[in-house]
Amino acid sequence: MFDNCLLVTSDVTATALHITIPDFKIKTFCDFSQYKADMQFNERTIHVTDILLQMKPANIKQVFAKYGTVTDFKMTVRV
DSSP states (O other): OOTTOOOOOHHHHHHHTOOOOOOOOOOOOOOHHHHHHHHTGGGGOOOOOOOOTTOOHHHHHHHHHTTSOOOOOOOOOOO
């Protein structure tokens, strides 16, 4: 019933699975927690609308700085 079976020994298996992994010259891996924090940009973004045109950017930054560090700031006027 099993006349055509091939007996596979551990030596044959070891030879068949021998893989050489190339050296990618990666010195260090990046800190995943920092990468994850950087990718959560949308969770740290606010859009404020209908601000008086007389408001100075420094005043607006100062208002929101009490809630956390302001890393980027821009004002756009819609026509």
